[in-house]
Every structure is written in C-alpha cells, then in structure tokens.
Amino acid sequence: MSQTEHSEYYVPAQSPWPILGAFAFFLIAVGSGTLVAQIGKTGEAGWGQWVLIVGIVAILAMLVGWFRDQIIESRTGLHSHQLGVSYRQGMSWFIFSEVMFFAAFFGALFYARLISVPWLGGASNNEMTNLVLWPDFQAMWPLTTTPDGTTTQAMGPMGLPLINTIILVISSVTIHFAHVGLEHNKRKQLANMLLLTIVLGCIFLFLQVEEYIHAYRDLGLKLDSGVYGNTFFLLTGFHGMHVTLGTLFLIVMWLRVLKGHFTPDNHFAFQAASWYWHFVDVVWLCLFVFVYVL
Amino acid sequence: MNSVTSTQDTIQHGSDQGHDSHHGPAKGIKRWLYTTNHKDIGSLYLWFAFIMFLVGGAMAMVIRAELFQPGLQIVEPHFFNQMTTVHGLIMVFGAVMPAFTGLANWMIPMMIGAPDMALPRMNNLSFWILPFAFLILLASLFVEGGGPAFGWTFYAPLSTTYSGDSTALFVFSVHIMGISSIMGAINVIVTIWNMRAPGMTWFKLPLFVWTWLITAFLLIAVMPVLAGAVTMVLTDKYFGTSFFDAAGGGDPVMFQHIFWFFGHPEVYIMILPAFGIISTIVPAFSRKKLFGYTSMVYATVSIALLSFLVWAHHMFTTGMPVYAELFFMYCTMLISVPTGVKVFNWVATMWRGAISYEVPMLFSLAFIVLFTFGGFSGLMLAITPVDFQYHDTYFVVAHFHYVLVTGAIFSLIAAAYYWLPKWTGVMYDVGLAKLHFWCSLISVNVLFFPMHFVGLAGMPRRIPDYSIQFADWNQIISLGGFAFGLSQLIFLALVIKACRKQGEPVADKVWDGAEGLEWTVASPAPYHTFTTPPKIQD
Numbered sequence: 001m002s003q004t005e006h007s008e009y010y011v012p013a014q015s016p017w018p019i020l021g022a023f024a025f026f027l028i029a030v031g032s033g034t035l036v037a038q039i040g041k042t043g044e045a046g047w048g049q050w051v052l053i054v055g056i057v058a059i060l061a062m063l064v065g066w067f068r069d070q071i072i073e074s075r076t077g078l079h080s081h082q083l084g085v086s087y088r089q090g091m092s093w094f095i096f097s098e099v100m101f102f103a104a105f106f107g108a109l110f111y112a113r114l115i116s117v118p119w120l121g122g123a124s125n126n127e128m129t130n131l132v133l134w135p136d137f138q139a140m141w142p143l144t145t146t147p148d149g150t151t152t153q154a155m156g157p158m159g160l161p162l163i164n165t166i167i168l169v170i171s172s173v174t175i176h177f178a179h180v181g182l183e184h185n186k187r188k189q190l191a192n193m194l195l196l197t198i199v200l201g202c203i204f205l206f207l208q209v210e211e212y213i214h215a216y217r218d219l220g221l222k223l224d225s226g227v228y229g230n231t232f233f234l235l236t237g238f239h240g241m242h243v244t245l246g247t248l249f250l251i252v253m254w255l256r257v258l259k260g261h262f263t264p265d266n267h268f269a270f271q272a273a274s275w276y277w278h279f280v281d282v283v284w285l286c287l288f289v290f291v292y293v294l
Numbered sequence: 295m296n297s298v299t300s301t302q303d304t305i306q307h308g309s310d311q312g313h314d315s316h317h318g319p320a321k322g323i324k325r326w327l328y329t330t331n332h333k334d335i336g337s338l339y340l341w342f343a344f345i346m347f348l349v350g351g352a353m354a355m356v357i358r359a360e361l362f363q364p365g366l367q368i369v370e371p372h373f374f375n376q377m378t379t380v381h382g383l384i385m386v387f388g389a390v391m392p393a394f395t396g397l398a399n400w401m402i403p404m405m406i407g408a409p410d411m412a413l414p415r416m417n418n419l420s421f422w423i424l425p426f427a428f429l430i431l432l433a434s435l436f437v438e439g440g441g442p443a444f445g446w447t448f449y450a451p452l453s454t455t456y457s458g459d460s461t462a463l464f465v466f467s468v469h470i471m472g473i474s475s476i477m478g479a480i481n482v483i484v485t486i487w488n489m490r491a492p493g494m495t496w497f498k499l500p501l502f503v504w505t506w507l508i509t510a511f512l513l514i515a516v517m518p519v520l521a522g523a524v525t526m527v528l529t530d531k532y533f534g535t536s537f538f539d540a541a542g543g544g545d546p547v548m549f550q551h552i553f554w555f556f557g558h559p560e561v562y563i564m565i566l567p568a569f570g571i572i573s574t575i576v577p578a579f580s581r582k583k584l585f586g587y588t589s590m591v592y593a594t595v596s597i598a599l600l601s602f603l604v605w606a607h608h609m610f611t612t613g614m615p616v617y618a619e620l621f622f623m624y625c626t627m628l629i630s631v632p633t634g635v636k637v638f639n640w641v642a643t644m645w646r647g648a649i650s651y652e653v654p655m656l657f658s659l660a661f662i663v664l665f666t667f668g669g670f671s672g673l674m675l676a677i678t679p680v681d682f683q684y685h686d687t688y689f690v691v692a693h694f695h696y697v698l699v700t701g702a703i704f705s706l707i708a709a710a711y712y713w714l715p716k717w718t719g720v721m722y723d724v725g726l727a728k729l730h731f732w733c734s735l736i737s738v739n740v741l742f743f744p745m746h747f748v749g750l751a752g753m754p755r756r757i758p759d760y761s762i763q764f765a766d767w768n769q770i771i772s773l774g775g776f777a778f779g780l781s782q783l784i785f786l787a788l789v790i791k792a793c794r795k796q797g798e799p800v801a802d803k804v805w806d807g808a809e810g811l812e813w814t815v816a817s818p819a820p821y822h823t824f825t826t827p828p829k830i831q832d
Binding site: 008009011012013014015016017018019021022023025026028029030032033034035036037039040041066082085086087089090093094096097098099100101103104105107108111112115116117119120124125133143146147148150223224226227228229230231234 | 320324325327328329330408409410412413414415416418419421422423426427429430434459460461462463464465466467469470473476479480481483484487488489514515516517518519521522523525526528529531532533534535536537540541542543544545547548551552555615822825826
C-alpha cells in the first residue's frame with residue numbers, strides 16, 4: 001500500500017472552506033438549540049429558526065465551495081493514487097461511524113423489547129415493579145398500550161414497508177450496475193442506471209412520507225406513543241434523513257456524470273456515493289427485520 | 295522484530311528541507327483560520343486545550359472554595375451543580391481529548407515520515423468546530439435558569455425531566471464536539487494506515503502512533519453512540535418520547551447503558567495515548583529500548599476491546615441482575631492484566647537502564663506510580679459487593695482524578711516537556727520546569743489523596759455541603775487544589791517563554807537517548823517535513 005507509492009502527496013494550500021464550515025456548525029447548533037428550547041417553552045419558533053436557516057445556507061455554501069475546489073484539483077491531476085486511498089479509507093470509517101450511530105438506536109430498541117418492557121410487566125424478579133407501579137400493565141411488543149395507558153396501533157410489515165424494502169433492494173442493484181457501467185466506460189448505462197437509482201430513492205422517500213401520514217392519521221402511531229413509537233420514528237426517521245442525503249449525493253453525481261466527469265480509474269466521489277447508498281440499504285434491511293417483521 | 299528504535303540510524307536523509315519554499319506559513323490571522331498544516335493545527339489544538347484546562351480548573355477552584363467549609367457559603371447549590379457539570383465536560387472534551395489530538399497532529403506525521411495528515415482541510419474543520427462548541431457550552435451558563443447542572447454524565451431524568459432551558463444548547467454543542475472528534479479520529483486512522491513512509495512497517499511504528507491508532511478506532515466507534523444518547527435526551531425532553539421514562543415503556547437505566555457504552559471506551563480514549571507517551575519517554579531517559587514492544591501493542595489492543603465489555607461497572611447499584619453484575623465485574627478485573635503488562639514493561643525498561651531525571655522523565659515516573667495507584671483504586675471499585683459502599687462517594691472522585699490528572703494530564707505535561715524543544719527550537723527554563731514538577735506532584739497528592747479517606751467514610755460526590763466530620767480533610771483537599779491550580783501557571787509562564795524563543799537553541803536531537811524520525815528533522819521543526827518520504831530500512 002503506502003510502501004509502494006512514492007509520488008508526492010498532495011497537501012492543499014490554505015483554504016477558507018473549513019472555517020466557514022465550522023462557523024456554519026456553530027450557527028446550526030445555536031439555531032437548533034434555541035429553536036427547540038423556544039418551541040418547548042412557548043410553542044412558537046423564535047429567532048433560533050433564522051440562525052438555523054443561515055447556518056444551513058452557510059454549510060451548503062461551504063460544501064459547494066469545498067467540493068468545487070476538490071473537483072478542480074482532481075481533474076487537474078493533483079490527486080495521487082495514495083490520496084485516493086486516503087479518501088476511500090476516510091469514507092469507510094465515516095460509514096462505520098454512521099453504523100455506530102444507528103447501533104445506539106437499535107440498542108435502545110432491543111433494550112426496550114428485551115428488558116424494560118418485560119420488566120415493567122413483572123418478568124424476571126420484577127414482580128414488585130409491576131405491582132407497585134402499574135399493576136394493570138401487560139408486557140407486549142409492539143407496545144401498543146404503554147404503562148401510563150397511551151394506546152396506539154402497530155405498523156405491520158406488509159404493504160408500504162414491504163414495497164419500500166423491494167424498492168431499496170432494487171436501487172442497490174441499479175447503483176451497482178451504474179458502477180459497472182462506469183468501470184467499463186459505458187457512459188449511457190452509467191447515466192441511466194444512476195438516474196433510475198435516484199428515481200427509486202425518491203419513490204422510497206415519497207412512500208415513507210405516505211407511511212408516516214398513515215401512521216399518524218389511521219393508526220394513531222405517533223412519535224410520542226411510548227417507546228414503540230419512539231424507536232419506530234427515530235429509527236425510520238434517521239434512516240429517511242440518510243436516504244435524503246444519499247439521494248442528494250447521487251443527484252450531484254448524476255449531474256457530474258452528465259458533465260462528463262469520472263473515468264474508469266478516477267471516480268472516488270461516485271464510489272463514495274455508491275457505498276453510502278449500499279449502507280442506507282443495509283440499514284433499511286435491519287430496520288425491516290427488527291422494526292416491522294419481528 | 296525490529297522496533298522503531300533501530301530505524302533511526304538508517305534513515306537516508308531525503309530532500310525534506312528543500313521543499314519549504316512551496317508555501318511557508320501565511321501571515322497574520324489567516325494563517326490560523328485557513329491553515330492546512332498539521333503543525334499549525336497541532337499548536338491550535340494544544341493552546342485551545344491548555345486554555346480550556348485553565349477554564350475548567352477555575353471551575354474546580356469554585357467547587358473547592360465552596361467545599362472548604364461545611365454548609366453553604368459561596369455559591370448557590372444550583373450553580374455548584376453547574377460547576378461540577380461543566381468542569382467535567384470541559385476537562386474531558388475540551389482539555390484532555392483536544393490536547394491528545396494536538397499531539398497526534400504535531401507528532402504522528404513526523405513519526406511516520408508523512409508530509410502532513412491525510413486529510414488536511416478536514417483537519418482544520420475538526421479543530422475549528424471546538425472553540426465554537428465550547429463557546430456554546432460556556433454561553434449556556436448565562437441562559438436564564440443556568441447551564442447544564444446534571445453532571446457530565448447527564449443521567450436521565452436529571453437531563454430530561456428536571457433540566458433547564460439550556461439543555462438543547464448542551465445537546466447540540468455535544469453534537470458538534472462529536473463531529474469534530476470523529477473527523478479528527480478518521481484523519482488520524484487514515485494517516486497512520488495510508489501515509490507511513492516506505493519501510494515503516496506496522497511493528498516499527500512508535501508506540502505513540504500505535505496507541506493513537508487504537509484510540510482513533512475507539513473514538514469512531516463510540517462518539518456516534520454519544521450522539522445517539524444526547525439525541526434521545528433531546529427528544530425525551532422536548533418531543534415527548536419516553537426512551538428514559540418507564541411510563542412510556544422506557545427506562546432511565548437504559549440511558550446509563552447507552553451513555554456508558556460510550557463512556558467507558560471514552561475513558562480509555564483519554565488514557566491510551568498517555569500510555570504511548572510514557573512508552574516513548576521512559577526508554578529515552580533509561581537509554582534502553584522499550585521492553586516488550588510487541589506485548590505493549592497487544593496489551594493496548596486488548597484494553598481497547600475489553601473496554602466495550604465493561605460499561606455496566608459504572609452501574610452496579612442500579613439493580614441489575616446478579617449474573618450481569620458478575621460478568622461486568624470479571625471483565626473489568628480482566629483489564630488489569632493488559633494494564634499490568636504495560637506497567638511491568640515500563641519498569642522492566644528502566645531496570646538496569648542508565649536513567650537520568652530530566653523533567654519529562656520526572657513526570658513519566660510520577661505517572662507510572664500515581665496512575666498505577668489510580669488503577670488499584672479502580673480495581674477496588676470493580677469489585678461489585680464493595681462498590682455498593684464506594685459508589686457515588688469521593689472515593690470515586692479520588693480514583694478517576696488519579697487516573698486522569700496524574701495519569702492523562704501528567705502524561706500530557708511530560709509530552710510537552712519532551713517535545714517542546716523540538717517545536718520551539720529552544721530549551722525551556724529547566725529550573726522553572728522542575729519547580730512546576732515538584733509543586734504539581736506535592737499539591738496533586740494533597741488534593742486527591744485525602745479524597746479516598748472522606749470517600750470511604752461516606753462523603754457523597756456532587757453535593758455542595760457535607761457533614762462536619764469531613765471538614766478537616768476537605769480544608770486540606772481545597773488547599774491542595776488551589777496549590778495545584780496555581781502551579782499550572784508556572785507551566786503557562788514557561789511555555790510562553792519557550793514560544794517566544796527565550797532559551798538556549800537545541801540540537802536536532804534534543805535528548806541523547808531519544809529515538810524516532812521526529813529527531814532527524816531540524817529544531818524547530820520546519821513548516822513542512824518529509825515532503826518526500828524518508829527511506830526506512832531494517
């Protein structure tokens with residue numbers, strides 16, 4: 001690996017983008033923090049929302065500027081093979097960190113299902129917990145009646161979730177064929193398969209919104225419907241955010257493909273987008289099994 | 295097996311000096327805002343950490359002033375809680391972690407013969423998030439109702455049901471700190487994996503590099519879990535979820551499981567690089583190769599892996615099933631085996647060495663003795679039945695300050711004294727440094743040692759008042775605290791003097807027993823080093 005590559009590593013000169021990014025994170029954190037607190041206190045969004053919006057605009061500007069520089073450098077041949085390896089390893093570790101983020105919420109799901117709900121129902125040596133706190137509470141999963149009596153209905157795996165699973169699995173295949181097209185320099189296959197993946201991603205998101213509407217309107221399944229609703233919406237919600245991000249990522253890749261970017265041996269950004277897409281797909285499969293089916 | 299110590303003679307000096315004209319440091323403030331240079335960013339991290347260390351230290355002074363006497367005299371209990379909380383958060387996330395990241399930035403590229411960190415622009419972003427994150431955290435102290443007051447561990451329901459309006463700011467500041475840490479860790483791991491000079495094989499890596507590689511892995515694995523924990527606190531507090539509320543089917547104890555799944559690897563994040571530093575300094579001043587290099591590597595890996603299996607030893611009194619308590623007790627005690635390997639190796643390295651007592655060695659020796667002491671009190675805490683007595687007392691405070699102050703902080707100071715001449719090109723004021731050492735060593739023990747006594751006698755943590763029988767020791771503890779805090783101003787003066795180049799110029803190889811690539815470049819280290827990688831042979 002590094003032992004064989006002796007060419008000079010590209011160390012970029014000074015750049016204004018990172019500090020802009022840090023400032024954008026600052027605005028987003030301050031904006032979100034005050035927005036959430038203001039809504040929690042008064043029920044109305046105050047000045048926090050404007051700080052948040054400015055922060056989001058700043059971070060988009062940062063991304064555009066930073067990646068523009070990056071693309072120019074890559075296309076002028078400043079990037080060595082070794083730098084490409086750095087990027088690929090960096091992206092892999094980033095995806096690993098995302099896996100661990102989801103692991104926290106899956107952990108909460110498993111804890112609720114296997115420990116806290118059964119214990120509240122008196123399992124193991126917790127009979128007194130049940131008798132003293134909520135003697136009428138029956139442990140069950142999905143938790144459709146919480147200890148304090150909030151009721152809801154469960155979201156079954158059939159219908160929209162199953163359709164969404166199929167869509168996402170197909171999209172993982174199409175992005176793979178797009179990649180194959182890129183590697184064999186079949187630009188048309190690349191562009192079409194990529195576009196198809198984007199369309200599938202958008203359909204997934206649309207159906208996900210439909211499913212949320214169905215949950216809220218028909219099932220009474222809400223974010224605050226006890227720990228079943230909590231884990232359901234946080235897991236599927238964060239997944240949906242990642243699909244949104246992945247779709248945007250793919251759209252940028254598609255526009256770059258149309259502009260003639262990427263060659264069979266220089267296409268890190270495309271590869272990263274493809275990895276990211278496979279990652280959201282795998283997360284969905286885990287979600288489908290543990291949130292919907294089991 | 296060739297350790298790194300044998301590689302240094304055989305380096306063929308490359309053309310690393312000739313490339314400096316490429317782009318030297320820019321002028322003025324832009325140099326620091328826009329920089330992509332690992333040395334600039336390392337310096338930024340180190341200065342930031344030092345400033346945060348003093349800020350967090352000032353909060354500790356408030357705590358100790360209040361605890362100088364029983365009863366309430368100086369601050370309100372709610373403000374006292376904010377001080378213990380923010381002191382902890384600042385010291386963990388603002389002082390110790392950024393200081394180690396600063397050392398990683400400065401030293402890892404120079405130790406492995408790389409031109410810079412693998413992703414230099416992201417490196418800048420990682421750093422500059424931190425001042426903003428801590429600005430938010432500190433500013434939240436001035437929000438109506440005060441800042442976070444639920445302890446650095448922000449247990450639910452303290453952080454959900456009973457917390458103030460500033461909790462959302464706390465959550466988002468932790469989020470961006472986490473983003474900073476993850477990006478920093480990715481940079482370190484990729485640098486080590488991909489940027490080693492030809493011939494710098496895995497088992498020639500300096501131990502500081504090895505320990506940071508494993509630390510970076512831990513960071514990437516657990517910082518996202520912390521992000522998950524604060525997110526659930528946010529939704530529980532503001533959006534009606536009940537992850538940590540039994541009424542909705544959740545459990546406040548679940549918070550502790552999630553938090554400590556992050557928290558226990560986190561404490562190794564704060565000590566593994568310290569092990570790397572001590573494993574660098576002890577051989578240099580013993581004039582011997584490190585004893586048991588390979589076992590050091592495997593011990594570090596073992597500690598890191600075991601750190602994922604011990605989190606619930608922080609939770610023995612929460613009413614877990616007995617088999618779980620036993621599992622976590624035995625796993626915890628198992629960690630003393632690889633840690634013991636390390637202490638053994640350091641002692642064996644010194645055995646029959648030609649030891650000299652320069653300041654970095656003094657701090658390293660203090661580290662070995664006092665960290666081991668903190669490890670022993672950790673072993674006591676690991677024993678479930680007796681932990682029921684120690685839990686939430688000052689004994690715990692004594693334990694983790696021995697491993698964090700005389701452990702992590704002492705190693706950081708040792709590292710600063712070891713590499714400062716390389717960074718500045720001048721030898722610091724050794725007299726002042728020795729004064730700093732002796733003042734710190736004595737005061738830190740006056741500060742933390744009696745905490746064991748009052749803790750075993752039953753004095754609880756995090757309470758601004760205490761029973762009258764603890765008064766004498768608490769006065770001594772507070773005096774030790776003020777003395778330790780003031781002693782650090784000696785260090786500040788010394789570092790400022792050295793940065794202003796007041797001192798004797800030093801040779802490229804500052805210490806005659808020192809080994810490693812960083813000593814083959816000029817002192818002070820040129821702005822760009824190893825633009826083309828050095829050749830390393832067996």
